[in-house]
Amino acid sequence: MTHRILIIDFGSQVTQLIARRVRESGVYCEIHPFNRVSADSIRVFSPAGVILSGGPASVTGTDTPRAPQELFSMGLPVLGICYGQQTMMAQLGGHVEGSDHREFGRAFVRVQGHCRLFDGTWVPDAVEQVWMSHGDRVTALAPGFHAVASSEGAPFAAVADDERRFYGVQFHPEVVHTPHGAQLLKTFVRDICGCSGDWTMASFRETEIARIRDQVGAGRVICGLSGGVDSSVVAAIVHEAIGDQLTCVFVDHGLMRQGEAQQVVRVFRDRFNINLVHVDASDLFLGLLSGKTDPEEKRKVIGKTFIDVFEAEASKIGGAEFLAQGTLYPDVIESVSFTGGPSVTIKSHHNVGGLPERMNMKLVEPLRELFKDEVRALGRELGLPEEMVGRHPFPGPGLAIRIPGQDITREKLDILRKADAIYLEEIRNAGLYDAIWQAFAVLLPVRTVGVMGDGRTYDYALAVRAVTSTDGMTADYYHFDHEFLSRLSNRIINEVKGVNRVVYDITSKPPGTIEWE
Numbered sequence: 001m002t003h004r005i006l007i008i009d010f011g012s013q014v015t016q017l018i019a020r021r022v023r024e025s026g027v028y029c030e031i032h033p034f035n036r037v038s039a040d041s042i043r044v045f046s047p048a049g050v051i052l053s054g055g056p057a058s059v060t061g062t063d064t065p066r067a068p069q070e071l072f073s074m075g076l077p078v079l080g081i082c083y084g085q086q087t088m089m090a091q092l093g094g095h096v097e098g099s100d101h102r103e104f105g106r107a108f109v110r111v112q113g114h115c116r117l118f119d120g121t122w123v124p125d126a127v128e129q130v131w132m133s134h135g136d137r138v139t140a141l142a143p144g145f146h147a148v149a150s151s152e153g154a155p156f157a158a159v160a161d162d163e164r165r166f167y168g169v170q171f172h173p174e175v176v177h178t179p180h181g182a183q184l185l186k187t188f189v190r191d192i193c194g195c196s197g198d199w200t201m202a203s204f205r206e207t208e209i210a211r212i213r214d215q216v217g218a219g220r221v222i223c224g225l226s227g228g229v230d231s232s233v234v235a236a237i238v239h240e241a242i243g244d245q246l247t248c249v250f251v252d253h254g255l256m257r258q259g260e261a262q263q264v265v266r267v268f269r270d271r272f273n274i275n276l277v278h279v280d281a282s283d284l285f286l287g288l289l290s291g292k293t294d295p296e297e298k299r300k301v302i303g304k305t306f307i308d309v310f311e312a313e314a315s316k317i318g319g320a321e322f323l324a325q326g327t328l329y330p331d332v333i334e335s336v337s338f339t340g341g342p343s344v345t346i347k348s349h350h351n352v353g354g355l356p357e358r359m360n361m362k363l364v365e366p367l368r369e370l371f372k373d374e375v376r377a378l379g380r381e382l383g384l385p386e387e388m389v390g391r392h393p394f395p396g397p398g399l400a401i402r403i404p405g406q407d408i409t410r411e412k413l414d415i416l417r418k419a420d421a422i423y424l425e426e427i428r429n430a431g432l433y434d435a436i437w438q439a440f441a442v443l444l445p446v447r448t449v450g451v452m453g454d455g456r457t458y459d460y461a462l463a464v465r466a467v468t469s470t471d472g473m474t475a476d477y478y479h480f481d482h483e484f485l486s487r488l489s490n491r492i493i494n495e496v497k498g499v500n501r502v503v504y505d506i507t508s509k510p511p512g513t514i515e516w517e
Contacts, residue, residue, distance in 0.1 A: 001437040002402035003195035005029035008037050010055030010065045010083050011335075016330060018051055018081070020187070020371055020469060024492045025186040026197030030369075031333050039070035049077040049165075049193030052084025054172065058136055059086040059096045077165035079117075079185075081290035082134055084382045085159070085168030092166075093140035103132035103153040103170075106177060113148045115160035116192055117167045122149075123312040130157075130171035130178045137170065146454035153463060165192055173466045176470075200372065201381040208366050212241035216322055221364055222314050225250040225276070227264040228394060230326030230367060233375050236382040237366050238324050239274050247320070249313045251306055254282025255398030255413070258421040267385060277317070281309050295401055296380040297410070297515035302397045323361040327368045330440045367430065373437065392438045393472065401517035415498045419462050422495060426488050427466070436478050442505075442516050450500030452493075459500040467514055475509040 005022050009031050022029040029051075032041070042050070050071060066087055071078065086096045090428030100248065101243070106281035111126045118495045122128055138156040141147065143164070149158035154170040161167075167188065189195045223235050225248040228388050239246050248268060252261045261278075271275040288305055292298050314320060334366040367375055379389035395401055399420075420441040427433050442463040450457040466478035487500040505512075 001199055003027060003048040003193070004045070004052060005049050005193065005195065006037075006042065006045055007031045007051045007053060008067055008084075009033050009053045010057065010087070011049060012054035012056075012082070013055040014172060014174055016333065016371070018053060020373070021174050021182050021185045022051070022189055023199060023371070023374065024182065025189055025195075026199050027193075027195040028369075029189075030200040034065045034067065037068060039068045039074075039157055042068065042071060042074065042076075043260050047076065048195050049079070049189060051188075052078065052080040052088060052120060054082030054084060054133070057083065058098070059083065059090045060098055061137060072164075072166070075186070078148065078167070079188050080166075080168040081174070081507055082172060085170055086136055086138060087141050087174055088166065088168050089138045089140075089145075089156075089159070092144075094138060094145070095140035096136050097139045099137040103131065103136045103151065104134075106130075107132040107151050107153070107171065109149040109151045109154075109157045109171065111149050111158075113146060114184060115146075115148045115158075115167065116162050116165075117158070117160060117169075117184060117187055119187055119191065120209075121180050125361075128180065130173075130181070131175045132171050134170055138168075138472040165263075169190075176332055199331060201239065201377045204370075204374075205240075205378060205381050208237060208373035209241040212238055212364060212366060213387055215364060216242055216245065218320055219245065220320040221246045221322040221324050222317060222319075222320045222361075223248045224310050225264060225268065226396065227256065227260050227388075228326075229372075229379060229389060230328065232264075232267075232326050232384060233379045233387055234326045234366055235268060235274060235383065236272065236379065236384055239272060239363060239394045240382065244275060246319050246324070247277060249277045249279065249317075251309050251313070252278065252280050252282060253285040253302060254280075254410075255285065255302070255400045255408075257394070257399070263388070267388060279309060279313055281305075284309070286410065289400060291352075291407060293405050293407060295404065298400050298517070299397050301369060301398060302478065306396075321362060322364045324364040324366070327363075327365040329367075332368050333357065340441045392433065392436070392440075395515055401515055402440060403443045403445075404517045406443070411498075412443055414479055415460065415496060416441060418496045418517060419492050419499060422491050423464055423488060424483070426491065429447075432478075435468070437469040437472065438514055439464070440477070440515075441457060441465075448501045452500065457500045459498050460502060461501040462496075463503050463505050463516075464488065465505040465516075467509065469509075469514075472514065475514055476506060477504075477506045480504070 007018050019031055021028050024495050059508050090096050108127050109130050111122045111124050137154045142159040145159045147156050148160050151157040158171045159168045173184045225235055235248050250264055266272045375390050399416055400408050446461045446463045447458050448461050454473050466476035469475035469480055492502050
């Protein structure tokens with residue numbers, strides 16, 4: 001890429017959405033926490049423009065976050081969003097106060113004037129829907145600015161200084177609830193900042209392959225392959241970069257969905273001709289899981305055993321200096337968060353954390369600049385099959401956490417696999433797979449009485465779940481019609497021996513999590 005945007009993060013819950021909107025405009029950007037940004041670091045990063053995010057603090061307080069003062073004399077375009085607008089005004093000579101009329105949620109702004117930020121999107125006297133989330137408001141403009149929009153709770157809902165290319169908005173253009181927000185951000189980065197829009201997966205693929213070759217040289221790389229989107233894309237791009245210097249280790253824990261282990265082997269060994277070590281460790285995992293019913297205990301057993309098996313297989317390969325890993329940009333952002341305080345552990349995550357240190361290896365992380373949707377786009381660019389690139393998220397512990405409160409046995413896994421496969425097949429037949437974030441079946445620790453033919457049954461109850469989401473942080477259940485649910489229930493009960501009752505989970509997140517364990 002020839003241009004990039006710097007986003008200074010003041011702690012907003014939706015800062016990542018700013019980055020996603022900028023990248024959707026074809027412009028590369030990075031998020032840096034405010035307390036790690038200085039005038040010198042801005043010069044080193046050399047952005048075409050800067051966006052100041054929202055945040056939970058109040059500009060009216062003491063020792064609250066600020067942008068480097070020198071930023072405003074660098075000649076760079078600056079866009080302040082919510083708290084970002086307020087600190088810009090305060091730092092440039094305006095005034096901010098607490099408001100008696102706070103605005104949270106949907107609001108409307110009246111466009112009072114014109115500025116370059118509104119070009120082709122908003123016109124004077126129009127009333128536009130936006131999304132607000134503020135308790136403070138700007139009450140006096142800094143010299144050089146003029147008001148271009150107002151709302152009931154914010155007389156300066158949008159302000160501009162076209163000469164210096166400084167803009168501030170009290171609302172959040174990055175969220176979908178501001179219908180024209182993405183276009184406003186695109187206007188800022190493409191037209192005002194002059195970015196060319198050359199951030200594409202084709203260009204990323206080319207530059208990242210060159211970077212991997214430069215980092216690895218003649219060294220050898222191993223990659224833990226799970227069959228998920230992230231590890232699959234990592235394997236594909238590293239293999240394109242260094243060929244036979246890469247060896248993938250696929251640890252089959254026996255907890256995958258129907259046909260997935262075979263698909264991994266078929267795609268990577270047969271189609272891509274990648275060196276692949278396939279370890280069937282299902283007996284080991286199931287033995288260690290025997291008698292384990294607590295979800296955290298199951299996760300820890302699976303995580304530790306995966307690391308042990310992977311490490312043992314990697315040591316047999318010998319001579320590998322590098323470990324390829326599917327770290328994504330949200331992981332990088334969270335690891336440098338300026339808040340850093342402890343948070344409640346809802347559930348532990350299955351990963352290979354600690355492996356590089358234990359094995360004395362250097363990391364190759366080709367996806368660390370990408371969001372999840374960009375990883376999928378890169379996978380398509382690399383030629384991975386759609387059923388692998390577009391598949392729903394699948395937890396590392398696999399089906400073990402979809403058999404809640406029970407001992408994990410092969411019989412239960414077989415029942416769950418068959419039911420889950422029928423469920424996903426019906427979703428695909430109905431053309432709904434891409435409209436759903438995640439769908440799966442759960443084998444409940446409940447047996448119920450049923451009647452099949454002239455006989456009594458006493459078999460498992462099965463729950464099915466499907467949710468819609470944009471990022472997995474919040475989710476709502478998918479509103480299937482009753483005809484679909486009736487057809488699904490009929491198929492599962494008729495075709496899966498051991499199930500005589502099907503229920504649909506209509507819990508949102510929060511209060512529930514997406515997975516049951």
